[in-house]
Structure formats: structure tokens, C-alpha cells
Amino acid sequence: MDKLDTFKKIGKLEKLIHEPSRLAILTALMGCQQADFQFLLNLVGMTKGNLSSHLSKLESGGLIVVEKTYLGKRPITYLSLTEHGRKSVSKHWQILDDLRKSI
Structure with missing residues (x-):
């Protein structure tokens, strides 16, 4: 992979996912x-x-689902990836891995 291809891959990283805190959550x-x-x-x-x-x-971007419910009388919030979110995060990590390998 030449340097131009590397920079093209960097441009494919999704900003919503790439922010460090959101990448950790996802x-x-x-x-x-x-x-x-x-x-x-x-x-x-x-x-x-x-x-x-x-x-x-992340919820607005369609990457996660937030479900608010109760466990007994205690409120609880569950979080899960959407199918789109799961595919997007996998693709994001694949791009990062490809970039790492190209160095």
C-alpha cells in the first residue's frame, strides 16, 4: 500500500466512532x-x-439502542449495538488494522 492509499483509508474513518470515548464505548x-x-x-x-x-x-447516529426499564422497582438502562452499529465498528477497526499493517 502506498502513502496515498494510506491517507485515503484515514479519510474513511467515521468521526462519530473514532472519538476516543465513543470508540471505547462501542x-x-x-x-x-x-x-x-x-x-x-x-x-x-x-x-x-x-x-x-x-x-x-451514538443513539442519534443509529449505532446503539438505549432501553430504559425497571429491575424490580429500580430503574435500569440497557445499551446495545444496532446491526448497523456492529457492522460500522467492525469496519472501523478493520481500517485501523489495515493502517497499522501498512506502516
């Missing part, structure tokens, strides 16, 4: 069917407000 969700908000909060080490903000952007 990568965590790739490893499971769904995760609850508290688990994800502990895993990625963000504040509640920061995590909520990123989740809203």
Missing part, C-alpha cells in the same frame, strides 16, 4: 449483547454526564 459493546449503564460507566471511567452525552450522540 468496543465494549462489541463484546456483549447488551450492557447496563452502570457497568459501562465503571468500565470506561467517565462521569455519568459525559457518558450520557456520548450515548445520546
